[in-house]
Amino acid sequence: MFSKSKINDPAPKADDAAKPASTERAGDSPRPDSGGTEFKASAPKAKPPASVLSSDLHVTGNLKTTGDIQVEGTVEGDIRAHLLTVGEGATIKGEVIADDVVVNGRIVGRVRGLKVRLTSTARVEGDIIHKTIAIESGAHFEGSVQRQDDPLNSKGAAQKPAAAAQQPAASGSSASSGSQQQPAAKAGS
Numbered sequence: 001m002f003s004k005s006k007i008n009d010p011a012p013k014a015d016d017a018a019k020p021a022s023t024e025r026a027g028d029s030p031r032p033d034s035g036g037t038e039f040k041a042s043a044p045k046a047k048p049p050a051s052v053l054s055s056d057l058h059v060t061g062n063l064k065t066t067g068d069i070q071v072e073g074t075v076e077g078d079i080r081a082h083l084l085t086v087g088e089g090a091t092i093k094g095e096v097i098a099d100d101v102v103v104n105g106r107i108v109g110r111v112r113g114l115k116v117r118l119t120s121t122a123r124v125e126g127d128i129i130h131k132t133i134a135i136e137s138g139a140h141f142e143g144s145v146q147r148q149d150d151p152l153n154s155k156g157a158a159q160k161p162a163a164a165a166q167q168p169a170a171s172g173s174s175a176s177s178g179s180q181q182q183p184a185a186k187a188g189s
Contacts, residue, residue, distance in 0.1 A: 055089055062094070071105070078109075088121050097152060103139075112151045 050068035053059060057073035064080045071079075072087040077094045084098040090105035101113040103122040116130040120138035127143045129151040135141060 050083065050085065053090075055087070084113075086122075099152070114151060 048067055050070045051065065052070045053073045053075065055072040059073065059075045060077060062077040062079070063069065063075065066082055068083040068085070069079065069081045070085040070087065071090040071092060074091045075094065078097070079092060079094065080097045082098060083100040084096060084102070086092060086101075086103045086105040086107060088104045091108070092106070093108045095110045095112070096107060097112045099114045101111055101116045102119070103111075103117065103124060104119045105121070106123040107126065109126045111124060111126060111128045112130075113128075114131045116128055116133045118124060118133075118135045118139040118141060120136045122136075122139040122141070124139075124141045125143065127146065128141075129146045129148055131147065131149060131151055133145060133147075
């Protein structure tokens with residue numbers, strides 16, 4: 001079933017090099033050089049670079065990828081990615097869902113991420129649902145912060161139906177947010 005690879009065999013003798021391939025064992029002949037090929041096929045591929053949306057680009061619509069996105073322009077729609085980096089001059093108006101979110105620019109909408117980082121130049125107007133969060137000094141944040149073990153799973157929001165029902169009404173206008181939401185927003189900022 002298994003055969004010894006040629007890599008582990010001692011150096012071939014002069015007599016072995018002269019032998020034709022037909023005299024090799026049946027297990028060795030179908031794939032004589034498969035040892036090196038198999039390793040290349042199973043080796044992990046290099047991670048592709050992040051997709052960059054330049055500063056002169058305005059996107060209207062949703063974006064979804066399993067890779068990384070770096071936004072330098074404007075996006076009006078929801079974004080789902082592995083790593084989302086929001087540049088200093090960038091604006092996103094919509095929900096953001098990513099494993100890692102680094103905000104240097106502006107987001108107007110809900111942010112859901114395993115790791116969320118607001119740098120000193122960040123402006124976020126919306127709720128943040130996270131597993132871990134870091135907010136640097138100077139960041140501007142208006143909304144509530146909620147920790148969840150699985151913030152990417154939308155079922156996690158359904159676990160607290162009273163809060164979920166009030167949040168959409170509160171997001172329409174900051175002046176009309178419910179009295180129950182205001183203490184949470186003040187405590188989070």
